[in-house]
Amino acid sequence: MMQAPVDNAPAEDLIRVENLSKHFSISAGMFTKPLQLKALQDISFTVKRGETLGIVGESGCGKSTLGRCILQLLSPDQGRVMWLGQDIAGLPAEEMRKHRKDLQIIFQDPLASLNPRMTVGEIIADPLRSLMPELKAKERRDRVIRTMEAVGLLPEMINRYPHEFSGGQAQRIGIARALITEPKLIVCDEPVSALDVSIQAQILNLLADLKDKFGLTLVFISHNLSVVRHVSDRIMVLYLGRIVELASGDDLYDQPRHPYTRALLTAVPIPDPKLARQRSIDGLVGEIPSPINPPSGCTFRTRCRYALPICAQQRPPLEDTGTRMVACHRWQELELQAGA
Numbered sequence: 077m078m079q080a081p082v083d084n085a086p087a088e089d090l091i092r093v094e095n096l097s098k099h100f101s102i103s104a105g106m107f108t109k110p111l112q113l114k115a116l117q118d119i120s121f122t123v124k125r126g127e128t129l130g131i132v133g134e135s136g137c138g139k140s141t142l143g144r145c146i147l148q149l150l151s152p153d154q155g156r157v158m159w160l161g162q163d164i165a166g167l168p169a170e171e172m173r174k175h176r177k178d179l180q181i182i183f184q185d186p187l188a189s190l191n192p193r194m195t196v197g198e199i200i201a202d203p204l205r206s207l208m209p210e211l212k213a214k215e216r217r218d219r220v221i222r223t224m225e226a227v228g229l230l231p232e233m234i235n236r237y238p239h240e241f242s243g244g245q246a247q248r249i250g251i252a253r254a255l256i257t258e259p260k261l262i263v264c265d266e267p268v269s270a271l272d273v274s275i276q277a278q279i280l281n282l283l284a285d286l287k288d289k290f291g292l293t294l295v296f297i298s299h300n301l302s303v304v305r306h307v308s309d310r311i312m313v314l315y316l317g318r319i320v321e322l323a324s325g326d327d328l329y330d331q332p333r334h335p336y337t338r339a340l341l342t343a344v345p346i347p348d349p350k351l352a353r354q355r356s357i358d359g360l361v362g363e364i365p366s367p368i369n370p371p372s373g374c375t376f377r378t379r380c381r382y383a384l385p386i387c388a389q390q391r392p393p394l395e396d397t398g399t400r401m402v403a404c405h406r407w408q409e410l411e412l413q414a415g416a
């Protein structure tokens with residue numbers, strides 16, 4: 077496989093998402109109008125070449141839907157997905173095929189995502205058959221073996237079946253399948269959440285090594301902020317389909333501004349007992365509301381200990397503070413409190 081080129085030029089935007097929205101129609105019965113599930117609303121962000129962007133939030137916040145919209149496995153209802161300057165949102169399947177080899181995905185459940193009737197070699201080679209049919213059989217096999225070695229699998233495993241592998245090894249197969257076309261961007265959708273904690277670090281380290289070695293750009297999706305922080309340059313926090321905070325990993329982790337980010341961080345162990353006590357006050361209460369009928373104004377207000385009457389009346393805009401994006405009427409007060 078190609079090594080990453082050494083390049084000192086400023087990183088370009090590989091992906092630029094502009095005002096993306098995605099809704100799903102949910103049947104409410106034969107004689108009733110379908111309900112609208114607002115999975116994503118007015119999402120804008122960029123991912124630079126070579127960057128890892130983490131996307132974090134609870135189950136149902138829209139993060140996997142966003143990953144699929146980036147890859148055009150789902151078409152957004154509104155907005156643009158600029159891939160290297162070209163809008164790929166809603167491209168016909170045949171047009172999109174030209175970009176598929178550059179845009180790959182790693183799934184959450186490694187064993188469930190592998191065809192049990194195919195050998196490891198066939199699974200890893202599968203994207204090559206459809207996306208790079210010009211390769212000869214020997215070139216395909218050589219590429220499969222090189223990729224297996226890159227992810228820590230022995231070439232002699234090539235004729236084995238998925239059930240013969242542990243969860244961690246199965247995820248290495250999934251990573252090899254994503255890597256085989258030499259993509260530019262990989263969306264990692266909860267790639268370690270189905271694995272034992274002892275294996276998670278191995279897979280995270282492998283992804284970090286592969287990113288450096290092959291110059292990959294990653295979008296890393298997880299419900300676990302400590303996992304996301306481990307691998308991400310910047311982190312986007314989603315709540316009920318909207319961005320509530322976007323900042324560098326250090327800024328977000330050390331100085332969270334949005335009450336929802338603070339709440340997520342209470343689940344992350346920290347060594348400083350004073351800070352841990354302060355953070356425990358911000359803990360998350362209650363269940364995430366239904367995206368079919370979200371609260372008015374700020375959708376986090378029903379769980380926010382800092383909510384004011386204005387929070388029910390006006391949705392806070394996503395403001396650019398210079399160092400981060402944050403959507404909260406009280407972010408400046410909270411910043412002052414944090415600095416006191």
Ligand code: SF4
Nearest residue numbers: 374377380387404405
């Ligand atoms: Fe809480 Fe209000 Fe900020 Fe929403 S806008 S996070 S309810 S303080």
